[in-house]
Amino acid sequence: MGNFQDAVSFAGQQTGPLKRVLNAGSGPYSARKLHPVFMREAWREIRIDIDPQAKPDMVASITDMRSIASRSFDAIWSSHTLEHLYAHEVPIALAELRRVLKSDGFALITSPDLEAAASLILDHGLDHVAYTSPAGPITPLDVLFGHSASIARGHHYMAHKTGFTCASLGQRFVDAGFPTVLVKQAGLDLWVLGLMPEADQAGIQSQLTTVGLDFSEQ
DSSP: OOEEESSOOOOOOOOSSOEEEEEETOOSOOGGGSOGGGOSTTEEEEEEESOGGGOOSEEOOTTOOTTSOTTOEEEEEEESOGGGSOGGGHHHHHHHHHHHEEEEEEEEEEEEBHHHHHHHHHHHOTTOOOEEETTEEEOHHHHHHOOHHHHHTTOGGGSOOOOBOHHHHHHHHHHTTOSEEEEEEETTEEEEEEEOTTOOHHHHHHHHHHTTOOTTOO
16 A cells, blocks of 8 residues: 655656646646746656647547656646546546656646545634635635536536545545655645656655645645
8 A cells, every 4th residue: 555644755856858747637738837946947747638628739538648648748737637537436546647657757637625625614614715816706605616617608617526635635645656655734625646666755845845845835
C-alpha cells in the first residue's frame, strides 16, 4: 500500500532536454490554466481534452489515453477534471495517468473539496457566492454539481458526476498504485501529489513551495 500523508513534495531543477507535462482535461488553451510550477523553460505542455472545441493537442478522455505511450511523461497536471467523471471511472482514469508517467514522474491534481462546500452550505446556504471566477460567481451549488451558468448555456460536460473529500481522494491515488500520496486542503479545493517510485520528493516539494503550494502546511 502507498504512503498516504497529509503533506507534499516535488521535482528537482531541470538540466538537459525539456520535460513534458500532460495537461489532462485542459479545456481551451490558457497559460493561466497551467500550474505555475510548470511555467518554466524546462517544461513543455501537451494538452488532452475530450472536447474538440477546446482545440487540444489530443482529443480523448483521460479514461482512455491509448494514443499516449506508457512512461512517456515527466508530470501530469489536472485541474478540476476528475469530478466530471462518474465515480466508477475515476480508478480507470488514475490508472491511465499512472501508466503514462515515467518512473521518476509525478501527478499534481486539484479538485473541489466537498467538506468545504458542505461547511459553506451549513453556514450560508446553497446560493451564497463563495468567490467570483473568470466564468462568474461560484456558489456551493456550483462546487457540488458544476458551474450552473455554463451548464445552462449547453456546456453539459461541465456537470460534476462525483466528488471527493481529502481522505477519499488521497485513498483513490493510493489504490491506483502511487507509492507516495500527499494531500492538502486549501479553500474550496483539494490538492493531491502522486509520486512515482523514483520521484525526487524533496526537490519536487521545494519547487512547489517556491510557487506558493506548500503541502507541509494545513
